[in-house]
Amino acid sequence: MIEEDLRKLLNQVHNGSLSVDQAVERLKNLPFEDLGYAKLDHHRVLRRGYPEAVFCEGKSNEQIKDIVSQMMKQNVNIVATRANEKVYDALKDLPTEVEYHEKARTIVIKQQSISKVLGKILIITAGTADIPVAEEAAVTAEIMGNEIERLYDVGVSGIHRLLAHKSKFGEANVIIVVAGMEGALPSVVAGLTSKPVIAVPTSVGYGASFGGLAALLAMLNSCASGVSVVNIDNGYGAAYIASQINRLIAEG
């Protein structure tokens, strides 16, 4: 429609029904984003099949259903994180298939086919308690078209468990490392590979872990180069940037 308006204006200029001066004035005052800006941005999302995300924690099931229903009209894929059984119950009768990934506490609604990316993302956790965050990352990365390799429960208190699978580092384009408590694992992994490491601190721990702050600080202060960090428990965010990198490498 914007484009039509613009075309109409230019036609008027062309046929003389609008003077050049008048056209200049109107173009200067047009909100620039009406020049297709927003739509382009939206197109990008659609073209890639990248999902829109809903963070469920702290929202009522009704609110979640409303938001998801709105999003569905735009025909995008949807990832609802921090969801539980009850959220799933509220969504499962929506007209499109709704997948509930219990371990990931994540609901996926696919409305677009996903173009596969060739490269692989390796997702590592320090402990079993970090798995929900890792699975949120895995489910998110999968709907973005990535192949996922999982390497769970290989924390630094038993370093041989990690070392035994070191060969997997080389097979991935990006490595997501999920760890709570002392958050040491990303430093060790980054020291063993030249692949970029996206570190996800988790709120796993107690006492002076302060809800994941200890792990977060440790990761920011990594003595190993090649580590960058996302927010505490932010599996979705880690998957998103890892996916961007992986796609760029695959499309390299």
Added chain:
Amino acid sequence: MIEEDLRKLLNQVHNGSLSVDQAVERLKNLPFEDLGYAKLDHHRVLRRGYPEAVFCEGKSNEQIKDIVSQMMKQNVNIVATRANEKVYDALKDLPTEVEYHEKARTIVIKQQSISKVLGKILIITAGTADIPVAEEAAVTAEIMGNEIERLYDVGVSGIHRLLAHKSKFGEANVIIVVAGMEGALPSVVAGLTSKPVIAVPTSVGYGASFGGLAALLAMLNSCASGVSVVNIDNGYGAAYIASQINRLIAEG
């Protein structure tokens, strides 16, 4: 040499001067890293021309000179960050050419030629006070073979300055965004591009910026997907991971 030791042992097994049982026993007790592990790791550094880093702040000039001299024997490239004129004076008579990048507070010693990477890294700063950290990143990324594009002083208080150069986002493989104060810039940039954003909080600011903590927290809590964060003022670290990503894409 290790390989030689191993070869010798296997030859002894082959010619019967060492029994299989004895060989099993000796192999089980060999420190595993003697199996060429460490050396491979070292080779990787050399092959890539990746630099070793020295953090100068809080070290005496004598200490810095000692460390750099040691490193030079390994024939690697060296990046000395947080350096000043006096550090340069202490190092400039070393046998290899020593470059002092004043704005970057960084000294570079090249002993290896650097294999160029095709892709580009875009480095953006919010203000002029963030430039030293950005230049630390730029100098580091350059010695890692990357082409750098700079876009400085385009903070969110004058968002049009940033928008005017939005086209540069698409030309880069990775974007490093350096910002102090409220640390909002990475969120805005990530909302405008699908390229991965490495955010560097700086200690620029005062009062309740708490030495960069405000910017750090803002970046970790970015409402835009596609942002990951390194430590406060860590230009070197941002350049390192950006370089890893850029090289993987270029070699993709």
Added chain:
Amino acid sequence: MIEEDLRKLLNQVHNGSLSVDQAVERLKNLPFEDLGYAKLDHHRVLRRGYPEAVFCEGKSNEQIKDIVSQMMKQNVNIVATRANEKVYDALKDLPTEVEYHEKARTIVIKQQSISKVLGKILIITAGTADIPVAEEAAVTAEIMGNEIERLYDVGVSGIHRLLAHKSKFGEANVIIVVAGMEGALPSVVAGLTSKPVIAVPTSVGYGASFGGLAALLAMLNSCASGVSVVNIDNGYGAAYIASQINRLIAEG
């Protein structure tokens, strides 16, 4: 009554039944506020129709009802913030009409007509999750006589959404910007307008948002001039000061 006491005393001085010395002594010892001080202050509230506020969170419904009932005797307007359905149930049978604004989690009891203010307050939110705080501000500002314009869900991760409505900035006298997570929006808005911006950090976010601390620090460290900040989630407070400013401008 105080005034009557004072008048009586002065009459006694006038007619000589109280010496000047005695009168001086008694006046020096009069609690000063008995000189009409408190009452004047109270008059100001009444004259303007400014509401008294009750913060419901952490109070029992009985306590809230008691407080509101007390306030009603003073014939003032009342705003009860952080209210829910159950608080409404407890209050709805009070003798005056009780409005429950669900999205704003706010209850309004109007006992005074409100003198309208000519100017407009623009209320902006970064995300949909910030809307309850924004609505608390809106409901509060409305009962203070202001005209409200809402611009919701225009956060910095999609800066074009904000820019598309930039013209609204000029139409308002004051702008309230409500944002959680990285709290970047007030900086961007302030950079685009010369109107005063009242920033409200919200507790929206998780992990290292630390209950709104990240957004609060970001707003205090805004690189744009023209921003001042109220407490986390304090929609009421933002509306109050915005209303003061708006009324002063309107009455200019």
Added chain:
Amino acid sequence: MIEEDLRKLLNQVHNGSLSVDQAVERLKNLPFEDLGYAKLDHHRVLRRGYPEAVFCEGKSNEQIKDIVSQMMKQNVNIVATRANEKVYDALKDLPTEVEYHEKARTIVIKQQSISKVLGKILIITAGTADIPVAEEAAVTAEIMGNEIERLYDVGVSGIHRLLAHKSKFGEANVIIVVAGMEGALPSVVAGLTSKPVIAVPTSVGYGASFGGLAALLAMLNSCASGVSVVNIDNGYGAAYIASQINRLIAEG
């Protein structure tokens, strides 16, 4: 120039040397800010005589001189905050008159005459140690055209000192309250007036004042409505928003 480009394009459309389709395509790709956006913004600054600010702390005198010289080319007024005698020495030979306000630690360079604002800003401090921050606000507000009234050293430990001057509250359009230590003064002032209060916490204090954090938190948690807060020691920022409000009221 941009306008010229646009005019040229439209003339081409008008005379048929460019098709409407081609023109649509080119207009969609024009950076929007080239449509006069930035320039308008710049005009606004010039028209008002609002100053550009330089924060001197942590910059070398050479850097400050460079920045100021650049700014001077744009013919704007300049406020250099956190300056000292030595900064003044570095700047005093610049071609325009350079005023050094020692108590305010602020340097002012006037290149534009300032349009006076009719209303008054009242600046209050709790103690004498808060005066430098208050003076930074005063000098800044003055160059923005405001009339300033000072009320210093009237902290809450001697509440009568404040009450003695309560009549001044009514004469101002906005009140800036500067306080360190326990930061209680803005709450008391706001309780005594219906004018908007801009609170400035200062780093005055020791021990558990944590560089102004105690005062900052106190102000954010003010029990009195009508208070909003700027960053610790940010006299400039307080003056800026107070000035915006004052001008709007005066121009009301």
Added chain:
Amino acid sequence: MIEEDLRKLLNQVHNGSLSVDQAVERLKNLPFEDLGYAKLDHHRVLRRGYPEAVFCEGKSNEQIKDIVSQMMKQNVNIVATRANEKVYDALKDLPTEVEYHEKARTIVIKQQSISKVLGKILIITAGTADIPVAEEAAVTAEIMGNEIERLYDVGVSGIHRLLAHKSKFGEANVIIVVAGMEGALPSVVAGLTSKPVIAVPTSVGYGASFGGLAALLAMLNSCASGVSVVNIDNGYGAAYIASQINRLIAEG
């Protein structure tokens, strides 16, 4: 009994059945507290009728009942703080009279008559939400024999409310000031009196009050001399030390 043991030993020395050397050895190894130390301490508590305290929060009703029953055997008075209706239900059938002070969330069990203290303690609150903590102090101080004067809801946002009752300050020996939010009241009170002020920060507030931290810091940084501070919400602790002071003055 200890004394008897000692006496027996000395008798043995006296009559020669124990050598001086043996006695020296045994005395050196005697636990010193067996010399009546602990008992004296216990006597002091009993003699004064000072209560033992139980902090109920986070304890099960069974645990509370057990602890209280144990204490009752020592025939002391008992104050159970942070109690609720259900705790009272669990305790009310104990053999001694159990008083439940609902507003104070405090249960009192008197087993000893209390010697009255002549002086008065004044308890002031900033708001109504601070009353539970103030009442905890009041109930505690009463069982310690003090006369209590209450002055509630006189916070600094309406300073005249406080000033109207300034004469009460002179009538008390000690003043307890209870305040949440910005915690300014103790500074104002201390500035108006020469009586010692015990400040109690409360967790009343939200957002950046951080559970009372803002008020606590404000009180520690009071610009007025004559203020000392107890823990957040610690009405009991304030009453205890105020009571010690009051008794010393009364007995002075």
Added chain:
Amino acid sequence: MIEEDLRKLLNQVHNGSLSVDQAVERLKNLPFEDLGYAKLDHHRVLRRGYPEAVFCEGKSNEQIKDIVSQMMKQNVNIVATRANEKVYDALKDLPTEVEYHEKARTIVIKQQSISKVLGKILIITAGTADIPVAEEAAVTAEIMGNEIERLYDVGVSGIHRLLAHKSKFGEANVIIVVAGMEGALPSVVAGLTSKPVIAVPTSVGYGASFGGLAALLAMLNSCASGVSVVNIDNGYGAAYIASQINRLIAEG
């Protein structure tokens, strides 16, 4: 003078040159503090010989001299804390005798004789490094007329050192306990006495002492009743409130 004004007004009422209505109006608008309020307050300070305090840290010697000179005109005693040799040099030629207490980093200027208080204040330190703060308290308390008893270096790591002097607790009216590091000493002392304990955390310590925060928190969380706390390193403040208590007891 104020009184004269009042007297004049009342005379006018008396002789009919001012109507009662007019008088009422003028009295209502009289600043209340003009009714002798401030002066009474000032008188109280003078009568007691209580000192005015200057905090020297962060002030230039010229500023200190100016402040002290101003104060001297009011003929009060003066305590300048955090002073050093150079401050003393700047002040020693003032017309009144200036005493420099080096260990206390405190300068005293006596212009008023001090009325002695009968009771004693006991000042205890945990370590030798806490002595400067303790001496600041001692010097302050002495100029307020108190008798001081010192008990230094009796920290809890050698609890017998403290216990050996336990008898001193009973001889004092108030006990000031000064401790850094883990701040445990006030809890132990309060457990051994029924005298009020004023705890002063010091910034003595390193690492996780965070400039005295560890000691401060420990003292606020004392398991012993009868402890209240002043700011970190605030020897002056502790002495002030201890002195208030001691005087009240002595005058009891």
Added chain:
Amino acid sequence: MIEEDLRKLLNQVHNGSLSVDQAVERLKNLPFEDLGYAKLDHHRVLRRGYPEAVFCEGKSNEQIKDIVSQMMKQNVNIVATRANEKVYDALKDLPTEVEYHEKARTIVIKQQSISKVLGKILIITAGTADIPVAEEAAVTAEIMGNEIERLYDVGVSGIHRLLAHKSKFGEANVIIVVAGMEGALPSVVAGLTSKPVIAVPTSVGYGASFGGLAALLAMLNSCASGVSVVNIDNGYGAAYIASQINRLIAEG
């Protein structure tokens, strides 16, 4: 099995069916931990009867049962901490005997007999509220074969209670000291003994105890040498290291 693989390879080298070069290549690529590394580590656990631990808080009963069932297959002893009655209900029908230690909130499953250690561990608490953490330590240390001595409720507010049992310090090899609130007890204990003290801060307290932070900081800043610290409420961790020390001493 690994050993068999290695033996097979060496046999092939010996009989010439594998060249030395081929063998070198394969050995270099063998995951080193396949050389019996992991197994040795596992053997160590089994040999000692050291338990594996499960942290129950935040896990569903089903998850806990799954984890415990997996662990049971390895025939190790198991300690499940932060357990409650319901966790016990979920586990009690497992094929091995399941002991629920209610006070310790800990479940123990013994599948291995425990070799007794000769030395004793003394566990001390400051208050009764610290007992659950102490019992977690006690139960853990017992299943590790240690003899436990308990000394509970001897906090520093009644120092004589501790001193009365000082002789017990000498009988233990290691002392675990558990304390919340001000966390002073470890300092006092360490000052009275030459045995190593493992300090456990607890989250017992309120207000400015910040969930055990106050106690933690106090313990880290202990003025007494010979104290080291584990995480808040980490009874298990304290028992583990105390047990390591005790066994080493016993086996000395």
Added chain:
Amino acid sequence: MIEEDLRKLLNQVHNGSLSVDQAVERLKNLPFEDLGYAKLDHHRVLRRGYPEAVFCEGKSNEQIKDIVSQMMKQNVNIVATRANEKVYDALKDLPTEVEYHEKARTIVIKQQSISKVLGKILIITAGTADIPVAEEAAVTAEIMGNEIERLYDVGVSGIHRLLAHKSKFGEANVIIVVAGMEGALPSVVAGLTSKPVIAVPTSVGYGASFGGLAALLAMLNSCASGVSVVNIDNGYGAAYIASQINRLIAEG
């Protein structure tokens, strides 16, 4: 002498010159520590050759010399930590030999021969910047009679460096692990050994390391059992407790 006093008293009882009643009275009032308590404690220090410590940072050279001179009179060994060349200059002419350990920033004064302990303490650092703290520990442990093994610069970013020397873990009785930045090393070490690990966080790092806080939190939250922690940079404290443990094992 105390013992003599006691003996004299008992002799008086024995010969009847003091009645049993009088003796009981005097013994009850004797400060208990006069019963040889303090002396025993002191004897213990002497017997072991354990040093007294002086923390030099923040003390003038004169103060240090005074303290050391006092200590020397007691004929103990002395460790002065955080010393520099100038401290050494101030002390080197003392009558006993003064050793300055530059790397350790530690001065040692031996006045007592040290009884050697058989077992070994292994001291590990993550980086070269952690060496000063490690050397403080080494020098301290040596003067306590321990044999020291050093393993420096084996941080987790190059995990093979650590693994290459894993065999050293078994040869030590206790392991001190010194690390800054992300503080991960103690977790890895503890996972590889059954020896107790004393972790020392260092202030090495920048930005979000917050002076060692990041490393401290990481160590407290170690996912590996068998770690306990001392204060930031507290090499002395780690050595002290390690030495206690080592001696107990050796004497075991």
